[in-house]
Amino acid sequence: MTFDDFKALARQTLRNPEQAARWLIGQGWPMQVRWMALVLAVSLSGVLAFVSTLLFPVPEGQATILPIAGQPLVLAGMQLVAIVLGAGLMAGVGRMFGGHGRFEDALLLAVWIEAMLLIVQAAQIVVSLILPPLAGILGILAIALFLWLTVQFTKALHGFTSGPKVLLVMFGTLMAMGFVLSFFMAALGLMPEMPQ
Template sequence: MTAETLPSLIMLTLRSPAEAARALIARNLPMNTRWMALIVAVSLSALMNWVLTRMLAPEVSPEAAAASPMMTLSSQPLLLAAMQFGAVVTTAALMDGVGRVFGGRGNFADALLLVTWIEVMLLVVQILQVVFLMILPPLAALMGLIALVLFVGLTVIFTKTLHGFESTLKVVFGVLMTAIAAVFVLSFIAAAFGVLPGMPNGAMPGAPQP
């Protein structure tokens, strides 16, 4: 993927996400290139999160910043990049695995490429958020909502295109159910290791107390 085609591919994704997904898959990029693209995307995303945190720091009290897991993570870009890397790979594995369970014809390599491209699109939103934060702060807050809509929309359309599904409604339902199951499992794991606020390690409901 060259720098010359990057802007046109971004515009194509906004105009016709399904066509953009097919164009990405048709490139047949080597697997090492896909992994490299993911590393670059999550690294830049973590860096932009750090920049946003620095810009917002004067407006947030130290107590509120300390109580916010996102603010804490954003101040550690390497840790955030590693977590985003894991999240993208997990999302790609779910996009591939769950889709094929329901008769899809996709594969992990293409799922990884598409989810990485979603990360790139969200990075574009982050860059715009930084720009708007400097010149028009109210629009910066709106970019968070736009990022959420973009993520959900692209995930659904890319999953449908990857696996050749016909029904958008069924894909929406599948993505929703997969997300709920993933959140449940991750929440259970986080509780088991004492990551959830207010639930120290070993203090799960029903566990014997010393």
């Protein structure tokens, strides 16, 4: 894929995400290419997060929400696991509801969502340097873009027609995953202690 192809696909993703998803799936790239794209995407995301912490350090004594942002390898590893898990859920839960998507294609679509979010992440860093108040708006837009693309790509992956139903199932899955993860974290003693 050339840079011009990348730009064209990014524009197509914003205009017609389902068509862009079908084009990506139709390329038939081997699994090795999909894994390499995933590693590249999370590596770039980790680097951008690290650059962001260098440009906008947290003041001394102030608690930070994501202290791992200063550790790009750890952040990239966590993102890699999250994307693989998300792709597994996109494929598996969709099939439970009558879809026909495969994990390989869900992984490719999840990587492309990450690539689109990288563009927003880079823009957010630039905007933070020029017009800091607008950076927060870009953060909200990134969340909205993630949800919208995930719904549209899931529809394309499984052949679903209802966006609201996909969104509802997605939120239900996220809540169930949050419950399961909190249970495991509590069992492993990783949950923060409650004040007495």
